[in-house]
Amino acid sequence: MTTRIAVIYYSSTGNVHRIAEAIARGAETAGAEVRLRRVTELAPANAVDSNPAWREHLDATAGIPEATLEDLQWADGYAFGTPTRFGNVAAQLKxxxxxxxxxxxxxxxxxxxxxxxxxxxxxxxxxxxxxxALYNVMHHWGSVIVPTGYADYDIMHAAGGNPYGISIRDSDEAMSKEVATAAEFHGGRLTRIAGALATVRGAAS
Known part of the structure; x- marks a missing residue:
């Protein structure tokens, strides 16, 4: 059975969106069926319009479907993306x-x-x-958290070496290629682990 991965994210100006696309590519390369979904924008229009990059990105990604609870029921595995908000999850994803x-x-x-x-x-x-902070939710769900770790040290080191998940500083254009490579690698790894867990769930049911 094909493994199903939901990549669900919030991105205001596009950095998290680009990582989401790379994770989705990696999952698809590994054989997954992927749903790329954005969460609903909660900020008022005047706040969005105060930052031209925010408005541009919101308009450019308007065609991406918004996430629903059915996407979570459908998927065998999840990748959740959010910009940092005072070291915490953005309100839109939360x-x-x-x-x-x-x-x-x-x-x-x-x-x-x-x-x-x-x-x-x-x-x-x-x-x-x-x-x-994001993973606190997954603990309560009983999901199995798949951190990046150093599953491939060279790839993760080149992308900044964050063992908790894929991440980037907004201005790090020089590192964007390495982060995309790491995200694609991790999307494939997530797919393989999600597929194995789906087999376990099926055997237990």
Whole structure:
């Protein structure tokens, strides 16, 4: 059976979006069926319009479907992306995650693979704490967290060496190719682990 991966993210100006696309490519290369989904923008129009890059990105990605709870039921594995917000998850993604209590209570999210990715304005702008905060949700779900670790040391080191998840500083254009390579590698790894867990879930049912 084909492994199904949902890449669900929030991106204001495009950095997290580019990582999401790279993870999706890696998952597809590994044989997964992928749903790329963005969460609903919660900021008012005047806030979006105050930053031309924000408005441009929102308009450019308007054709990407918004995430639904059905995407979580459908998928065998998840990749969640968010920019850092004071070292924490952006409200837009958090609002979506907060809507999953029904699936949590029904055990729909148990034993599914999950990983995270992020970006920040500063090099030490809260990337690791954002990912750890994101994973708190997955702990409650009973999902199996798949961090980047150093599954391939050379690839991860070149991308900045974050063992918690794929991450980038917004201004690091010089590192963007290495981060994309790491994201594609991790998308493939997530797919393989999600597929193995799906087999285990099937045997247990």
């Amino acid at each position: 609002q979506f995650l907060d809507s999953t209590s029904g699936l949590w209570q029904a055990g729909e999210l148990v034993d599914k693979a999950a990983t995270g990715f992020t970006s920040s304005y500063e090099l030490h702008g809260g990337q690791e704490t954002t990912l750890v």
